[in-house]
Structures are given as structure tokens and as C-alpha cells.
Amino acid sequence: DFGLCESAEYFTAFKPGQQFWRATYVKGNPLFQVEAEYTDIPKVLRGYYKEIGGVLTENLERSKANGIRAGNVWVDIQQVFYRMEENVNGCYAQKPLKSCDRILRSSSEEGDTVVDFFCHSGSTLLAAERLGRRCFTMDIEPIYCEIAIRRLERYRLTGRTGWQNSNPFEKEILQDSRLQELTGCRSEASETQQLALI
Known part of the structure; x- marks a missing residue:
């Protein structure tokens, strides 16, 4: 059993008679858009391939939903x-x-x-x-x-x-011949000018 001590600026979860184990600073009403958190189900999470009736198909039984919570590892x-x-x-x-x-x-x-x-x-x-x-x-x-x-x-x-x-x-490099030599960068304009000279 954990008790919860709340105030206007923070809350602390604790076990009665022991030191607190979590204190989180909160100011106002924190916003968290849950609907922005859902993503397409990444292929690596859909399941392994399995053979059904001699045909290799994806095991989608675990992923019938249209979306999945993003979690803390964003593989998508x-x-x-x-x-x-x-x-x-x-x-x-x-x-x-x-x-x-x-x-x-x-x-x-x-x-x-x-x-x-x-x-x-x-x-x-x-x-x-x-x-x-x-x-x-x-x-x-x-x-x-x-x-x-x-x-x-x-x-x-x-x-x-x-x-x-x-x-x-790019503009600075193309306007400075020394920088062009150092970077090996050439502009299309300078190439066109060289072709016109040939």
C-alpha cells in the first residue's frame, strides 16, 4: 500500500512509516495528449510468420487494433x-x-x-x-x-x-574559391561557365 500526498506543486508517493520513494514536480494541470501517442503497429511487433495450411502468413492475431501506444522505444x-x-x-x-x-x-x-x-x-x-x-x-x-x-x-x-x-x-562556399578547393565543392554555375569556355 502506497499513500499519496498531494499539494498544488508536487505529489509524493510513499509507504507509510518509510521515506518517500518518488516526488514529481507538477505545476498547474499537466497536459498529455493521449491520442497523439498512438502509431501504426510496426512490423517487428506484429508477430512472427507462421505456416497455416501450407502457406507462410503473418501472425496478426496479436495486432487486431488499428494503432498501438508508442511506448519508450520508437521503432517506427x-x-x-x-x-x-x-x-x-x-x-x-x-x-x-x-x-x-x-x-x-x-x-x-x-x-x-x-x-x-x-x-x-x-x-x-x-x-x-x-x-x-x-x-x-x-x-x-x-x-x-x-x-x-x-x-x-x-x-x-x-x-x-x-x-x-x-x-x-553552400552560397558561402561557392563564392569563395579557397573554400571550394578545401571542400571539393563546385557549383553548377561554375561548371556551366567552364563548359561555355571550351
Whole structure:
């Protein structure tokens, strides 16, 4: 038997006569959107293949529902890699937009303010923009702040969520011949100019 001691700002669960074992800070009425938590059932959770009447079929008996709670391991979200449209070159700890979307949908409503203290590639900033939330974000590295700003500006202008095989600093690289030599990057315009000279 656990007792529950509640106040306006926190609750503590405890066993009578013993020290508390859990204290959680709560301010106001915490929001949690349960319907935002349901996802398609990943194939790895549907069940193993089994043979029925000589035909190899999926064992879907355990997954008759249309959705499943996301849980704490999200196998339905792909890690960002270089071939994805949302990829930002140079950001090696980039979080997928789908995971940021899921977190924001389940913990905030449209018009709410979101704070991200580690912006890196700006995935939370972009997800907040797409979902109608205000977002304040920061990073200790100025280069990541610049990347996040450029990513948001690019999204607002073109609707693209990343650079895939391009670079957030492509214009600067293409305008500086020394940087072109260092990076091995060449613009289509410079190639066209070289072809015109031939």
C-alpha cells in the first residue's frame, strides 16, 4: 500500500512509516495528449510468420487494433541519414522530425511555447513551426544556431526540411574559391561557365 500526498506543486508517493520513494514536480494541470501517442503497429511487433495450411502468413492475431501506444522505444521512426530530405550535413546527432513532432503533439497544444536548450540542427524548431507552436531554442555552439536559423528560413521559403546532399553554407562556399578547393565543392554555375569556355 502506497499513500499519496498531494499539494498544488508536487505529489509524493510513499509507504507509510518509510521515506518517500518518488516526488514529481507538477505545476498547474499537466497536459498529455493521449491520442497523439498512438502509431501504426510496426512490423517487428506484429508477430512472427507462421505456416497455416501450407502457406507462410503473418501472425496478426496479436495486432487486431488499428494503432498501438508508442511506448519508450520508437521503432517506427527512421534515424536521419544522408539520403533523407531532412538531412543536414555536419549535424551528426540530428533528431528525426517525426520524433520531435510526436513529442510536441503529446506535450503541447497549438499556440504553446516550446523551449529547446540544445538546438543542434534545429529539428525541434522546425517541428514547432510546422505544428503552430512558438519555439525558443539555443545552443552553446554558434554554428549550430546559424544552421537552425538557415534551416527554418529555407523551410519558410521552399518547404524543404533539410539539405539532403547539399550544404547549409553552400552560397558561402561557392563564392569563395579557397573554400571550394578545401571542400571539393563546385557549383553548377561554375561548371556551366567552364563548359561555355571550351
